[in-house]
Amino acid sequence: MNQYKLQENLAISDSGFLFFPSTGETFTVNELGKLIINNLQAEKSSVDIIRHIIELFDIDQQTAERDFEDYLSQLKNYDLVTEL
Amino acid sequence: MNVAVTGLNATDNPGPGVPVIRSLKEFSKFDGKIIGLLYDNLEPGIYMKDIADKSYLIPYPSSGLEIFLDRIKVIHKKEKLDIIIPTLDSELYAFAKLSDKLLEMGIKTFLPTIEHLNIRAKDKLFDFCESNNIKVPKNFTITSQKDLYQYSEKFSYPVVVKGIFYEAYIANNFEEVFSKFNKLSAKWGFPVLIQEFIQGDEYNVVALGDGKGNTVGAVPMRKLYITDKGKGWSGVTINDNNLMELSRNIIQKLKWKSGMELEFIKSKETKEYYLLEINPRFPAWTLLAPAAGQNLPEAMVKMAFGKKVEPFKDYEIGKMFIRCSWDLFSDMKYFEKLAVQGEI
Numbered sequence: 001m002n003q004y005k006l007q008e009n010l011a012i013s014d015s016g017f018l019f020f021p022s023t024g025e026t027f028t029v030n031e032l033g034k035l036i037i038n039n040l041q042a043e044k045s046s047v048d049i050i051r052h053i054i055e056l057f058d059i060d061q062q063t064a065e066r067d068f069e070d071y072l073s074q075l076k077n078y079d080l081v082t083e084l
Numbered sequence: 085m086n087v088a089v090t091g092l093n094a095t096d097n098p099g100p101g102v103p104v105i106r107s108l109k110e111f112s113k114f115d116g117k118i119i120g121l122l123y124d125n126l127e128p129g130i131y132m133k134d135i136a137d138k139s140y141l142i143p144y145p146s147s148g149l150e151i152f153l154d155r156i157k158v159i160h161k162k163e164k165l166d167i168i169i170p171t172l173d174s175e176l177y178a179f180a181k182l183s184d185k186l187l188e189m190g191i192k193t194f195l196p197t198i199e200h201l202n203i204r205a206k207d208k209l210f211d212f213c214e215s216n217n218i219k220v221p222k223n224f225t226i227t228s229q230k231d232l233y234q235y236s237e238k239f240s241y242p243v244v245v246k247g248i249f250y251e252a253y254i255a256n257n258f259e260e261v262f263s264k265f266n267k268l269s270a271k272w273g274f275p276v277l278i279q280e281f282i283q284g285d286e287y288n289v290v291a292l293g294d295g296k297g298n299t300v301g302a303v304p305m306r307k308l309y310i311t312d313k314g315k316g317w318s319g320v321t322i323n324d325n326n327l328m329e330l331s332r333n334i335i336q337k338l339k340w341k342s343g344m345e346l347e348f349i350k351s352k353e354t355k356e357y358y359l360l361e362i363n364p365r366f367p368a369w370t371l372l373a374p375a376a377g378q379n380l381p382e383a384m385v386k387m388a389f390g391k392k393v394e395p396f397k398d399y400e401i402g403k404m405f406i407r408c409s410w411d412l413f414s415d416m417k418y419f420e421k422l423a424v425q426g427e428i
Contacts, residue, residue, distance in 0.1 A: 009323065021401045023285070023350075024306030024322040
């Protein structure tokens with residue numbers, strides 16, 4: 001499974017507000033986004049993050065993997081993550 | 085200290101006078117008098133409380149340098165000006181030409197030379213960037229309708245049509261170019277620039293150069309909201325080392341003396357910064373700099389008086405500004421006094 005690294009200096013608040021100081025861009029993310037970004041900041045592996053998604057949202061492995069990859073493709077679009 | 089400031093036209097195309105004054109009055113221990121120099125009775129800064137202590141109408145520099153200087157002499161006799169901070173592009177050549185005479189009168193300025201003003205002029209910027217390896221959109225300098233037709237086959241649409249002093253429009257075909265070209269040349273004269281359109285986000289830097297190549301301070305900002313006139317109505321300070329290094333490099337190459345604004349666009353495609361313009365004075369959003377920790381207008385005044393100013397090292401990242409419209413009320417008597425006597 002692909003591994004991802006979050007851009008440095010990305011700041012996320014408890015409310016899910018994201019500020020990227022290099023570009024001044026801001027985003028508002030939902031609970032899934034918060035979970036993924038917080039885990040990427042903690043340098044957790046993709047497998048670990050998917051396990052957290054399953055636990056928090058009580059969904060099956062396949063759905064969690066699909067949601068995770070969908071979300072990461074959006075983060076890549078905004079240049080917020082790089083693939084390792 | 086008596087500080088005269090121009091550009092109190094805090095309109096939807098705002099002059100930088102009011103924020104420069106607010107930088108001095110609200111963000112520093114300024115203990116002096118502010119004298120507003122006005123070109124129009126309806127410049128909103130005149131009607132704002134706690135901006136100018138006294139205001140005077142002055143003629144446009146285009147009416148002749150002698151007439152312009154005579155008026156300043158009259159104001160100086162009454163107010164004993166210590167320094168003038170011009171903030172409008174269209175008057176800077178006049179003030180730069182008169183700086184020695186003003187100094188003889190005891191009035192300081194902190195301005196670029198005519199040569200430096202010319203290097204960064206919109207029609208010369210491309211050459212400066214090309215010779216210094218700074219990325220810049222390709223452009224055509226058009227001085228007549230004949231030129232426009234002649235170069236039209238080389239345009240790759242959309243293009244940006246820019247006035248020599250102010251205003252820019254995106255044009256998607258030759259008809260739109262032609263219409264904007266006529267509008268801009270009638271308003272601001274020639275040349276009109278036809279510039280390559282680069283898709284991306286706009287980033288601006290407010291900075292102060294010491295005239296020896298050093299950057300005294302610089303604060304970068306991303307425009308969050310842009311008006312139909314292309315003015316930043318909201319912005320946020322950012323942190324991008326590439327942008328800061330590029331800005332310091334430009335100031336070093338120009339040996340820029342005075343406040344300035346560097347306008348960039350970050351290409352969506354290549355992520356590289358392209359220099360769009362160098363404005364030779366503080367921008368209308370200058371107040372964001374002291375709000376973020378760098379009072380550049382105050383530093384400039386100190387330097388004009390020969391005081392040593394340590395370069396700023398930091399600023400607050402994520403500091404926002406939001407401009408607003410706010411109705412002010414006044415009386416015809418006030419307006420009348422200004423219209424009849426030329427001062428208030």
